Amino acid sequence: MLCAPPTPTLPELLLRPWRDDDATALIAAYRDPVLRRWTRAPVTTIAEARRFLTAARRDWDDGHRFSFAVLEPSPTGETLVAQVILKNVTEGGEDAEVGYWTAAPARGRGVAPRALTAVTEWAFARLAGLRRLDLMHQIDNPASCRVAEKAGYPFQEVLPARPPFPRDGHRHARWAEPAQECPSRSGR
Template structure:
């Protein structure tokens, strides 16, 4: 990457809302490279599967980055896994997260259901109503409030979607 497109790409990670909700803020290229390597390690280990969410653009081979979805804590025989996602500021309010989450959910159950995956959990802080709407829109029913923890400084919501949902 170089020039103007690189600046536009890195500016996505300076978004205050995105920085508030993600546990690993990216400050520079080195942080970005570490994040990519972590994604590669997850794929290699078979326990974390991250996907870039791209918006198709006419006459462009690669789309514009508008978000990310991830299936994590996948383990053979384990009945549950967890999902996470983020949406770039310029793409919010356009159902990017819910469409990506719906695709990821279907893929997860198709890919890991025979290996024991029965439910997928979605967690978010209580003060994140947008994530609550995404969860509900995608059939992740509210399960309970979780107390604050080091990774979540506020109480959180646990939403669950089961294979039969």
């Protein structure tokens, strides 16, 4: 399990792989028309939720795609507030991609940048050889530009539209921090 530390105004976020008991919360998040607008495969039924959760577990086992449920502590336990995904991971590969969505009640509170930063740091620490992570979104989604910038992903370029994306897009990228070398000691 990963954590995004608390801020003066927000609690700690917990990030973990999806579980079967997340189905109801997943369906509730996808009831939001804004979320459905930006996703290609909305989850609207229990059968779709089960397929989503089964695929998420299989992807973790395969090691090529890591989907994190992002949870916020609540009086009744934990509340699903977002998802962050690390995808297109290849063994020894130098680049991969991140994506995310935020549940409607959590938008505008800094959840997405904090969760994205936690997964980014996890990926760079865990995946040998990973040098760059890309974050891509459609050009007409300025909120994703703000999240990318806050999470340390500066704008790189405009990408032309191509299926399944009907509009041009932005590519943002973040690079692994170079390893710090120890200063050499004199006389050695």
